[in-house]
Amino acid sequence: MFFDLIKEYTEIPGPVGHEDLVAARMVADWTPLCERVWQNKVGNVFAKVGGSGPKLLITAHLDQINFLVKSITDDGFCWLTHGTGGSEASVPPNTAYIGQPVLVRGKDGYHPGQVGVASGHVRSAAQRAKDTIGWDDFFLDLGLSSRAEVEARGIRPGSQVIFAAETKRLGHHIVGKAMDDRVGLALMTQLARDLKGKQLEYELYFAATIEEEVGMGGSWNLVNEVDFDLAIALEIGLVGDIPTVKSSYMPTALGGGPIITHKDARIHYSEKVADRLVAAAERLEQPVQHAVFHGFATDGDSLIRMGVPTAVFTFPARYTHSPYEMIHEQDVVAMFEVMREMLLNG
Incomplete structure (x- = not known):
């Protein structure tokens, strides 16, 4: 039900600050399904889906994690640095x-590259003795021989570097880059397709935001567009179902x-809005999980503060924030069904 759309969305390049290709796809997909679709000055995409009642916003973000070229x-x-939240001084x-294949944004599109690190065969004893990998231990290799060749491709300090992984099925699961947060966008598109022409219990809006991965930069202006009564932020979630994470720390799978995420590193979320999702899930006899996420933040934080x-x-x-983020398609289907039930029946 969702694999094809997730694959399409996750394979569109959209690093922080250059979400244009993803935004254009949202405009194209939502325009025939919604009453109105528009973008604001910073690039957030909005849609009025339809319905009547309390003004409900469903939101997910356009951008994906990336590095930046620091110098050539x-x-x-190319030496690399943070492209999302934090700086070299504070965040490893x-x-x-x-070792991953990557794509680097140049003046005429994206160019293939490889993140390189010296192998054990050529590392010094001092390098092998290091317990951690720092910013001076790896680099971007474009297969080129000079600064001039790199610059001729429009690559410069500030150019974005994203994972080049393909989205594919792996056993029972789906694995690939940018599940965070293209799965959220896929859910919104599928809701718009399914709900077109139906009577909704809410006046429903969508927002696809820029720059979530660098301090929720796009979501701080959402209320300038519409006076929303409540919101649901769709996001990637965390699990503790792998051998190195204890279920007592993260009891999800x-x-x-x-x-339903009740709190993260920044804020407590609305229990009243969460209760609406729980009630819809109970009517469907659909299990939901509950969690507190550590070291995590979402656009929901800025919405509450507004x-x-x-x-x-x-x-x-x-494996969040990696080129091999792994999800279970049935969880996405269940998420869709719960939101559909809430929108149709309150």
């Missing part, structure tokens, strides 16, 4: 990039149903 060496390698690198009661509804995922 004379022999054509995301080691999921090490793939295949256990969607997750005065909009907001719940965070998440799809369980392993």
Whole structure:
């Protein structure tokens, strides 16, 4: 039901600050399904889906995690730095990039590259003795030989670097990059398709936001467009169903149903809005999971701070912020059915 759409959305490049291709796809997909679709000045995509009643916003973000080119060496390698929240001074690198194929944004599109690190065969004793990987331990290799060749492709300090992984089925699951948060966008598109022409219990709006991965930058202006009464932020969720994570720390799992997130590292979410999701799930006899997420934040944080009661509804995922984020399609289907039930029957 969802695999094809998730694959299409996750394979559209959309690093922080350059979400244009993803935004254009949302405009194209939502325009024939919704009463009105528009973008604001910073690039957020909005849609008035339809219905009458309290003004409900469902939101997910357009951007995906990325590194940035920091500098270019004379022999054509690139040093990398944070492209999302944090800085080198305070946050260590995301080691999921090490050894991975990537795409680098240039002036005429995206160029293939590889994140390189010296192998054990050529590392010094001092390098092998290090317990951690720092920013000076890896680099971007474009297969080029000079700074001039790199710059000729429009690659410069500030160019975005994203994972190049393909989205595919793996056993019972789906694995790939940018599940965070293209699965949320896929859910919104499928809701718009299914609900077109139906009577809704809410006046329903969508928002697809920019720059969530760098401090929820796009969501701080959402209420400037519409005076929303309540909101649901759709996000990737966390699980503890792998060998190195204790269930006592994260009592959630793939295949256990969607997750209602009650609190994260920044804020408590609305129990009243969450109760509406729980009631819809109970009517469907659909299990949902409940969790507190550590080291996590969402656009729901800024919505609450702007005065909009907001719940965070998440799809369980392993290996978040990696090129191999893993989900269970049935959890996404269940998430869709719960939201559909709430929108149709309150």
